[in-house]
Amino acid sequence: MKTVDILIENVNEILTLKGKNQPRIKSEMNELGIIKKGSIAIIDDRIIDIGRNLQYKAIKKINAKGKIVMPGFVDSHTHIVFSGSREFELDMKLNGFSYMDILNRGGGIYYTVNKTRKSNIIDLIEQSKFRLNKMLEYGTTTCEGKSGYGLNLETELKILKAQKILNDSHPIDIISTFLGAHAIPNEYKIDDYVDLIINDMMPQVSKYSKFCDVFCEKGVFNVLQAKIILNAGKKLGLIPKIHADEIVDTGGAALAAELKAISADHLLRSSKDGLKLMAKKGIIGVLLPATPFSLMMKEYANARYMIDNGIPVAIATDLNPNCWTESMQFIIQLACLNMKMTPAEAITAATFNASCAIGENNKIGSIEIGKQADIIILDCPNYMFIPYHFGINLVNKVIKKGKMINF
Ligand SMILES: [Zn+2]
Known part of the structure; x- marks a missing residue:
């Protein structure tokens, strides 16, 4: 079994934002490419796999049960x-x-x-x-x-x-x-x-x-x-x-x-x-x-x-x-x-x-294989909580270029 640096597992909702690599318009803006109960595998600074039931060994495993995962803002x-x-x-x-x-x-x-x-x-x-x-x-x-x-x-x-x-x-x-x-x-x-x-x-x-x-x-x-x-x-x-x-x-x-x-x-x-x-x-x-x-x-x-x-x-x-x-x-x-x-x-x-x-969409802005691992984990069960549960910081973990940030 392949070993990855970070494996994020059991995610309630992964908002992949997967889609055409051009500015999204009209109804495209409502498509978040959600994967439920999914995982994300990261090696170095890259996302190497996304999906359900991913089978990898990992140096660090993150259990994101009850949380959402999305691209960094x-x-x-x-x-x-x-x-x-x-x-x-x-x-x-x-x-x-x-x-x-x-x-x-x-x-x-x-x-x-x-x-x-x-x-x-x-x-x-x-x-x-x-x-x-x-x-x-x-x-x-x-x-x-x-x-x-x-x-x-x-x-x-x-x-x-x-x-x-x-x-x-x-x-x-x-x-x-x-x-x-x-x-x-x-x-x-x-x-x-x-x-x-x-x-x-x-x-x-x-x-x-x-x-x-x-x-x-x-x-x-x-x-x-x-x-x-x-x-x-x-x-x-x-x-x-x-x-x-x-x-x-x-x-x-x-x-x-x-x-x-x-x-x-x-x-x-x-x-x-x-x-x-x-x-x-x-x-x-x-x-x-x-x-x-x-x-x-x-x-x-x-x-x-x-x-x-x-x-x-x-x-x-x-x-x-x-x-x-x-x-x-x-x-x-x-x-x-x-x-x-x-x-x-x-x-x-x-x-x-x-x-x-800012002309960086080839590298960041979505969770897709090959993209830079700029990922955040939010302490809420679904994406609608971000505007709904306001005035507090919902961010639980930040991963930048494949590295966990310690606060
Ligand atoms: Zn200004």
């Missing part, structure tokens, strides 16, 4: 590397100040930019590692991470280098995005800053980034400026992503379709025409329900319209100082309870579709 939109915190803004929010109000009073992003500019890289790594540890504890095994709290070459590079060091040293894999166009620094006029991004920053940051992102929003970067930046990024091999239509509809969704961006994120105010163009081009909509939640907004992105009209939807935390959560379980809860996604759709959006949104 993929958090496809985070701003994980930043310095300081902004808990004092909560009082302002409770007094009815909008995000733009706080921004216009010199708070918001500029507070974090100042803190991040002043931090040394060791301190930045330490602060971010705390968040990565929490993410892992809550079942996230891969995340995307954006720069954007530097807004000058030196600090943008510092953030991306910190992400590289964290990626190399922490169990979580971090896929990096350059977001120099996150806001306009006070010392620049917008056109001069766009020039600085393209001519000074991009040639230096491109080797540390897979994606280029722009905060395309009223009062920040308009569609034309976003287009110029993202096209310049494309020339350096950076795949476009867009923060689109979060506060007002500026045509960000349509721009994502035009540029064939891998994803457009937020989409709270996108027009139906813009969304239809995204569906036509297969652009992934990354929805971030914790953002309107943290801003105490009643309105959420129209996930139902997007899924019903063929946009492949992913969900993510948007972890940042203005929306601080490491928990993808909480995001699934918000997706179901506030965006009317089904539990199965939300799970697909937090795993396989999320892996597509």
Whole structure:
């Protein structure tokens, strides 16, 4: 009998997410590929077998009776590397100040930019590692991470280098995005800053980034400026992503379709025409329900319209100082309870579709033979418990690249 490194047995439900290796749309998002009373065999960092009654000897056996097993969560939109915190803004929010109000009073992003500019890289790594540890504890095994709290070459590079060091040293894999166009620094006029991004920053940051992102929003970067930046990024091999239509509809969704961006994120105010163009081009909509939640907004992105009209939807935390959560379980809860996604759709959006949104779907996002063994075991009898039993951590064990994580 063959010996494997890890054998997970007696699993109540394995959510394999097995299916076509492309972003899942419409009813495909409800198909979790469930195997009941199944087992998973792992050698090194790979899944080598899945099914019922697997016969292997194992160095480590895990009895998952009464539990579910699924791919590790993929958090496809985070701003994980930043310095300081902004808990004092909560009082302002409770007094009815909008995000733009706080921004216009010199708070918001500029507070974090100042803190991040002043931090040394060791301190930045330490602060971010705390968040990565929490993410892992809550079942996230891969995340995307954006720069954007530097807004000058030196600090943008510092953030991306910190992400590289964290990626190399922490169990979580971090896929990096350059977001120099996150806001306009006070010392620049917008056109001069766009020039600085393209001519000074991009040639230096491109080797540390897979994606280029722009905060395309009223009062920040308009569609034309976003287009110029993202096209310049494309020339350096950076795949476009867009923060689109979060506060007002500026045509960000349509721009994502035009540029064939891998994803457009937020989409709270996108027009139906813009969304239809995204569906036509297969652009992934990354929805971030914790953002309107943290801003105490009643309105959420129209996930139902997007899924019903063929946009492949992913969900993510948007972890940042203005929306601080490491928990993808909480995001699934918000997706179901506030965006009317089904539990199965939300799970697909937090795993396989999320892996597509960061271009990692050949490696992660589902439990299939040959894929990397990024697997979590949850203390619940079926998948519907994830949005149902909320506000606690259901994760019982985390396996990353075939290694059990000890907390
Ligand atoms: Zn964001």
